[in-house]
Amino acid sequence: AMPSKRRVRGAEAHREVHADTTADGFVWRKYGQKDINGSNHPRLYYRCALSGEGCRATRRVQRSQEEPAAFVIAYYGEHTCGAALCQQRAEPLPPTVVDSGSNAWGVFGAVDRNRGSPLLPSLGAEQGAVRRHVEAPGDTSRRWSSPSSSSSYSSEVELGASPVEGFLDGNFDWEWETVVNSLSFRDLLH
DNA sequence: GCTATTTGACCTAA
DNA sequence: TTAGGTCAAATAGC
Numbered sequence: 001a002m003p004s005k006r007r008v009r010g011a012e013a014h015r016e017v018h019a020d021t022t023a024d025g026f027v028w029r030k031y032g033q034k035d036i037n038g039s040n041h042p043r044l045y046y047r048c049a050l051s052g053e054g055c056r057a058t059r060r061v062q063r064s065q066e067e068p069a070a071f072v073i074a075y076y077g078e079h080t081c082g083a084a085l086c087q088q089r090a091e092p093l094p095p096t097v098v099d100s101g102s103n104a105w106g107v108f109g110a111v112d113r114n115r116g117s118p119l120l121p122s123l124g125a126e127q128g129a130v131r132r133h134v135e136a137p138g139d140t141s142r143r144w145s146s147p148s149s150s151s152s153y154s155s156e157v158e159l160g161a162s163p164v165e166g167f168l169d170g171n172f173d174w175e176w177e178t179v180v181n182s183l184s185f186r187d188l189l190h
Numbered sequence: 191g192c193t194a195t196t197t198g199a200c201c202t203a204a
Numbered sequence: 205t206t207a208g209g210t211c212a213a214a215t216a217g218c
Contacts (some may be wrong), residue, residue, distance in 0.1 A: 025198080029194070029195085030195060030196085031195090031209095031211080031212095032196095032208095032209065032210055032211080033195095033196075033197075033212070034207085034208060034209070034210095036207085036208075037206090037207065037208085043208080045208095045210075045211090047210095047211065049194095058209095060209090082192085191218100192207095192217105192218085193216100193218085194205090194215100194216085194217080194218100195214100195215080195216075195217095196213100196214080196215070196216085197212100197213095197214105197215095198212100198214100198216085199210100199211080199213100200209105200210080200211070200214090201208105201210080201211090201212095201213095202207100202208095202209090202210105203206100203207095203208085203209105204205100204206085204207085204208105
């Protein structure tokens with residue numbers, strides 16, 4: 001039988017993030033757009049560009065009501081094509097964090113992936129790299145792998161960077177918001 | 191001509 | 205019946 005053409009109402013997104021750019025390190029193909037009740041902005045639907053190879057990852061992008069410059073992006077499904085294949089970058093991401101104590105910096109290459117997307121804010125192209133600054137209390141060695149439900153920490157990303165897969169990786173969700181020239185993250189579990 | 195995007199229609203859970 | 209997710213023909217861009 002044909003699979004349902006409609007996601008079950010209320011189905012949980014694998015993760016949901018707030019971002020000021022729609023770029024996330026993956027290649028997406030738009031397949032639909034809808035005006036949503038109670039929203040001033042249409043909702044955009046994307047699936048992985050490698051869906052033809054069986055990748056079932058999709059995402060739903062909508063501008064934030066409160067902050068029109070920001071986006072709320074919900075991810076559904078996993079990249080069964082393999083994250084490396086879905087990403088345009090030639091090299092896999094370096095480890096998300098180089099832990100060097102209370103402050104740790106990781107360096108990322110910024111990639112302009114959304115080409116001429118009208119949704120893409122003027123981020124990223126001119127800046128060369130992203131740095132993620134981590135401030136976490138307590139044990140820093142496990143903060144990226146399995147944060148406890150009570151842990152609280154934040155990261156900072158120097159602008160220029162679209163949020164990339166490395167930031168979203170893991171078993172927990174992130175929310176980020178623009179703070180002048182940086183993005184701050186916080187664990188959505190709290 | 192090929193590929194990606196747009197957009198109205200279609201489908202179905204609520 | 206409505207709302208929202210997807211399809212697919214038309215269109216645009218290369």
